[in-house]
Amino acid sequence: MTRQRILVLTASIGAGHDGPAKELARRLQFRGAHVMLVDLVDVAPFGQSLRRAFRGVLTRNPRRWGRICASFEKSPRLPVAARVLIALAGRRVAQVIDEDSIDLVVSTYLFGGRVMGAAREYLDRTVPVVTYVTDPAVHPLWIDDVTDLYLATWTFTMPLLRGLTATPAALVAPATREPFNSRLGDVRTGWQPSGDKPWALVVSGSWGVGDVVGAARDVLADGRFRPVVVCGNNAELLAEVDAIPGVIALGWVRDMAALMRDCSVAVLNSGGLTLAEAASIGLPVVHHKPLPGQGEMNAAACRAGAGAPVSNDVLQLRAALDAALDNAASLTTTLGDVDPAAAILSVLGRDAVAEGR
Numbered sequence: 001m002t003r004q005r006i007l008v009l010t011a012s013i014g015a016g017h018d019g020p021a022k023e024l025a026r027r028l029q030f031r032g033a034h035v036m037l038v039d040l041v042d043v044a045p046f047g048q049s050l051r052r053a054f055r056g057v058l059t060r061n062p063r064r065w066g067r068i069c070a071s072f073e074k075s076p077r078l079p080v081a082a083r084v085l086i087a088l089a090g091r092r093v094a095q096v097i098d099e100d101s102i103d104l105v106v107s108t109y110l111f112g113g114r115v116m117g118a119a120r121e122y123l124d125r126t127v128p129v130v131t132y133v134t135d136p137a138v139h140p141l142w143i144d145d146v147t148d149l150y151l152a153t154w155t156f157t158m159p160l161l162r163g164l165t166a167t168p169a170a171l172v173a174p175a176t177r178e179p180f181n182s183r184l185g186d187v188r189t190g191w192q193p194s195g196d197k198p199w200a201l202v203v204s205g206s207w208g209v210g211d212v213v214g215a216a217r218d219v220l221a222d223g224r225f226r227p228v229v230v231c232g233n234n235a236e237l238l239a240e241v242d243a244i245p246g247v248i249a250l251g252w253v254r255d256m257a258a259l260m261r262d263c264s265v266a267v268l269n270s271g272g273l274t275l276a277e278a279a280s281i282g283l284p285v286v287h288h289k290p291l292p293g294q295g296e297m298n299a300a301a302c303r304a305g306a307g308a309p310v311s312n313d314v315l316q317l318r319a320a321l322d323a324a325l326d327n328a329a330s331l332t333t334t335l336g337d338v339d340p341a342a343a344i345l346s347v348l349g350r351d352a353v354a355e356g357r
Contacts, residue, residue: 004033004348007102009093009116011040011109013051015206015232016134016272020175021108024132027175027341028106036100040109044089058209058291066292069139076140078114086111090118097127106130106344108175113144120146128347132175132340133157134272136305137297138164149347153276155334156305170343171336174276179257181280198264199248200225200321201283203274206252208234210269210291216247218288218314219267222321228263230256257281265324267317271298279331284324286310288317306330 006028010021018039025035041047057065072078078086093115096102105116105127116129131147138160142150150161150169161169173181200219204212208231219227228248231238235251242249253259256277260266266278267288275298278285287299287310302308307330309320324330 004103004345005101006033006035006344007093007097007100007105008035008037009040009105009107009109009112010037011111013041013054013109014272016270017108019177019273020132020134021106023175023177024106024108024340024344027339028344031341031345033345036096036102038093038096040089040112040115043092043115044085046085050085055207055209058207062210062292066296069293069297072141073139076143086114087118087121090115090120091122094119094122097123102127104128104130104344104348106132107147108132108134110139110142113142113147117144117146130344130347133161134276135294135298135301136271136275137294137301139294139297140164143167149343151340151343153336153340154301154305154331155336156301160301170338170346172338172340172343173336174280175340176273176277176280177257179255180260180277197226198224199228199262201260201263201266201278202227202229203266204230204232204269204291205272205274206232208232208237210295211289212237212269213240213244215267215269215288216241216244218317220244220246221314222318224321225264227267228259230259265321270295271302275302275331276335279335282329282332284328285331286317286320286324288312288320302331306334 008021008025010017012018025037028035041051107113113131128148129146130149132151133142136154136157143165147167151172152158152161153174158171202215204210216227216229219225229241230250230253233252238249238251241247260281260283265284267286268274269289269291289312290296290299299310303310309323311317311320
C-alpha cells in the first residue's frame with residue numbers, strides 16, 4: 001500500500017502550536033504515513049521578526065494584543081500587509097507540496113488554512129486540509145475557505161465551530177504526548193519533598209508572559225499551597241520569581257507530566273497546550289488573571305462549557321481553587337477520546353471517524 005504523504009504546518013510562536021504538531025506527526029508516522037513538518041515562521045517572509053514583535057507585545061503590553069484580538073473577532077479580514085505575507089508563504093508551501101507530492105495538509109496554526117488558500121493558487125490539484133484547533137475557544141481567524149475538516153478537543157468547542165462555519169468538524173482527543181495520556185494516581189513522582197504543602201502549578205506558556213509574579217503572590221497569599229512557577233525560557237521572569245520567599249521557581253521543564261503528577265492544582269493564564277495536558281492527566285485547573293485576547297476567550301469558554309473557575313484577584317482565587325478541587329474532573333470529562341490521527345486519515349478514506357463523536 002502506498003504511504004500517504006502528509007504535510008503538518010505549525011508556527012513556533014510559543015509551544016502551543018508546535019507541541020500538537022509534533023505529536024500529530026508522531027502518531028501519523030506510527031500509522032504508516034510519511035510526514036513533513038514545516039514551521040510557518042521559517043517559511044513566511046520576516047517570520048523571525050514577526051515572532052519577536054508578537055512576543056514583545058505580549059510581554060510588554062498584553063492589553064494591546066487583547067484589543068487587536070477583539071478587533072479581528074469583529075471583522076476577521078486581515079490588513080493588506082498580512083495578506084501579502086500569507087500569499088508569499090503560500091507560494092513557498094505550494095513548492096513543498098509539489099516537490100514532495102503531498103496528499104494532505106494538517107495545520108495546527110490559525111493562519112495555516114489561509115496559507116493553504118494562497119498555496120492553491122499555485123497548485124494544479126486540490127490537496128485536502130485538516131485544521132486542528134489548539135484552543136477551547138474558536139477565534140474567527142481559525143475559519144477559512146479551504147479547510148475540509150476541523151478537529152476540536154473539547155465538547156463545548158464543537159458548537160462554537162458550528163456557529164462560525166458549515167465545514168465538518170470532529171471531536172478528538174488532544175494531541176498530547178504519551179506521558180499525559182494516563183490519569184493522576186496516588187503515586188507521586190519525586191518532585192515534591194515529603195511533608196511539603198500541596199503544590200499549585202503556575203504556568204504561563206513557554207514564553208512566561210502575563211502577570212505571572214502576581215499569580216504566584218496570590219497563590220502564596222491564599223496560604224494553602226506552595227506555588228511552583230514554571231517560567232519556560234523567560235530568564236528574567238525566572239530570576240524575579242526565584243527572589244520570592246516560599247515560591248519554587250523553575251525554568252524550562254522537560255518532564256511536565258511528572259511535575260503535574262506532584263501538583264494538586266494548576267493555575268493558568270492562557271489555556272492552550274498546558275490546559276490540554278492538565279485536563280488529560282486529570283489535574284484541576286483555575287484560569288487566573290487570564291491573558292487579554294485568546295487567554296480571556298479560553299477562560300470564558302471553559303467556564304461556560306465545563307464550569308471551570310476563573311479569577312482575577314487573590315480573593316476570587318480562593319473561591320476558584322475551592323471550586324476546581326471540588327469539581328476536579330469538570331474539564332477532563334469534556335475531552336474527546338478519538339485519536340486525532342485517525343480523524344486526519346479519514347479524510348484520505350482511512351480509519352473513518354464519526355463527526356462529533
